[in-house]
Amino acid sequence: MNPSFSPQHSAAILSEILAQMRDLVDGSAELGLLGATLPASQGRVVSLNLPPNVNNAHGWYQSMLRAGLAVRHPSAVKGGMVWEPRGVAMLASYHNLVTDAYKRFGLQEYDFPLLYSERCFAPLDELFPLANKLLRVHAKAGSAAIGALNSSGESPIYGYFSGKVFPPTGMFRRARYYRPPHGGDALLRPAEACDVYEAYQFVAPTTAAIVGAMRSNKEMLDSIFAAIGIRPIWSIRPIWTNNAIMNDLILSADAVLPDRRLVQLGAIYLQKDELTNRYKMHRAADSSIEHGRMVVGYCSRRALTVAVAYAAMQPRGLTLPSAIAPIQVGFVGSPPLGEQIELLGNALEQLGLRCEFVTNAESGRTRSCLERFASQGIPISAVLRESKEQPGLLRASLVENDTLCEFRLEPACGDVVAREVFKALSRVDQRLTARVEGLVSSSFSAMHEATSSGAIVTPLAYDHGAVQHLERSVVGEVIGFLRSGRSQPCVVSGAPTAFVAYAAPRV
Structure with a gap:
């Protein structure tokens, strides 16, 4: 085990990382943009004010995408879409935008196959059980599986670099996942997740190196979102609701939908060192500095989907951002x-x-x-x-x-x-960007007492118990934490906290 991140030191070092990254999740500017004023009294919340005429996100996205000529006909598989020529051209523009941004930050592009031996997933399975999460491929009926379609990013990459030196400047790939269909919005959470652009940086196990990698990841993703007219909300995502066994810290970028839901456009993960240790990965040929921490950032096709939907909501109808317009x-x-x-x-x-x-x-x-x-x-x-x-x-x-x-x-x-x-x-x-910011602002503009439904913003301690307590009384989940710029009583415990949390249904 890497001694720098033993259980005895993990909490203290993570606290130091958060302290050095506070400007990345400083909600005072964010909430100022959104027009929200946090309540001073314990127990009050701010309800998001969204357009009242939209109550079906799936139907809304379907109509917006059709208006954008990105997709026309859903396939027979849940969430599968047929992209017609103009949509394919948008995908090509988006692909070039993302890969150019990643390469500007020094990342090397790799391409990995879709089919793997199940042995590749074994180290991950011990931490994150993959039962009923792999789609197995058989050459003929009754034969043993020849492999499984990749359902997770880490295993193929870490397996390939097992015992090898990881690219010093980092690497990225354009992934395509296959996962059994589940609940949620089929259009944005399908069984087939395409165009997931994953960036991996294996850095020294020091606060400076980790913070530097997370900052560069955020800058890289922000450049992509800005180019397509999206103003995301960055926050600390509670790890307890998203694979705490694999991650120490998550920064999440979310977009607001008009029906009180949020969709994750991208994220940055500080992974636990158990993953890289299990795959015996190296940062350099010198074995004395083999240990490190993996920082993983991603954005996906969802960002393009949201950008097209926002573009279709413009006052005079569809107007595409120049970065993704096939014809400008x-x-x-x-x-x-x-x-x-x-x-x-x-x-x-x-x-x-x-x-x-x-x-x-x-x-x-x-x-x-x-x-x-x-x-x-x-x-x-x-x-x-x-x-x-x-x-x-x-x-x-x-x-x-x-x-x-x-x-x-x-x-x-x-x-x-x-x-x-x-x-x-x-x-x-x-x-276009100013109008999107206006849409986000309107989502947070109304202030009133919490009801049994809808999204809320409220002071909350960054604590597992507080998250669980709040989620029992709201519809949806705690999406993320922001720093409010001042100390306030936690809505659950009453203890002073500098964080505010926002909770809403997530796509």
């Missing part, structure tokens, strides 16, 4: 456009923008093209003509589709039009 700018033009159109194309390519050009458009076709661009969530539409003021240059009309704000450029060179399009995309993205 739709151009309609008619000749003669001359060499400026080539200059425009080159400038757009240099800016990395994804565009669609429709040429030879007559008046009626121009209108139908613009309507199609808007219905597909393309952020910017543009109509190009030759300038009447100065032939040989362009007359451009740019429309920001989330507001239908229009402005014209004449006469203009192609590279000038490209730069203005880029600025317009930034403005659309900023407004």
Whole structure:
């Protein structure tokens, strides 16, 4: 066992880690954004104020995704979805966004198979029983299983690096899990969990190294969420409700849904060293420094799903964030456009923008093209003509589709039009993010006494008993803890606590 994290020292070191990470879960700024003022009296809670006309998250997501053209037809398997071409294009954009972010932080990409010998899972099974959690594969009826489809991230990776030196800068993979169907929202918790991007960093067993890895993970995930217009709530997730036997600390990123539920978009785990010890993993060839702690971060396809749903809730209908829009700018033009159109194309390519050009458009076709661009969530539409003021240059009309704000450029060179399009995309993205923050704010804006249902925010000690007591009186579970910035009486024990907890049904 790693002496640095023996049971005698674990609590003290974890307390030190939390102290150094307090800004990552500082709820004073978070709650300020959300418009919530915590009650001073013991026993009061703040009820989340969400749109009253939405009471079925599954139906809501189905309609939002259909509006976003991401998926059309549920498959026969619970939670399975058929992604059509536009949805597949969004997945590709999201994949590139995530992998680019991971690589910027120095992580190396690996790819692992789906089928494993059950021996691979044996060390994990002793800590986290896998009975009824593996899907076994048989070559023919009555034969012994040739393997099992992977249901968990750790075993294949730790098994592969057993007795080896783990990549010093960390690694990541694009995982696909198979788990028996269970209760919950089938769309977001299916038997087949695709596009789970897992990042693993095996660091020295010191507070500085652990905190550094968790900070870099959060920064990495925040860059992804920000790019797709999501404002998550980061909190300390109670380990007692999520595999306490495997984790010492969990930071969770959740998105608010309009029906008082939350969905986890990503998380960062500080795993117990029993896992890496059982697989005999090494941080370096020198056996004297073989011990370490594994910090695991992930985000999944759920984040894309939430982003598309939020995009479909925009005031003028679907408007996609530029990071995931398959087409960011739709151009309609008619000749003669001359060499400026080539200059425009080159400038757009240099800016990395994804565009669609429709040429030879007559008046009626121009209108139908613009309507199609808007219905597909393309952020910017543009109509190009030759300038009447100065032939040989362009007359451009740019429309920001989330507001239908229009402005014209004449006469203009192609590279000038490209730069203005880029600025317009930034403005659309900023407004999309601001509206999502407004939705989150409205979720926390109303304050009143707790009822038997709905989500609540309340002072609560970071304690297993307090969590259990509160969960007996609310619908859902304690999602996470935030630091409130001031000491208040715990709603359960009355003892002073600097934490507030929020509880709600989780998808």
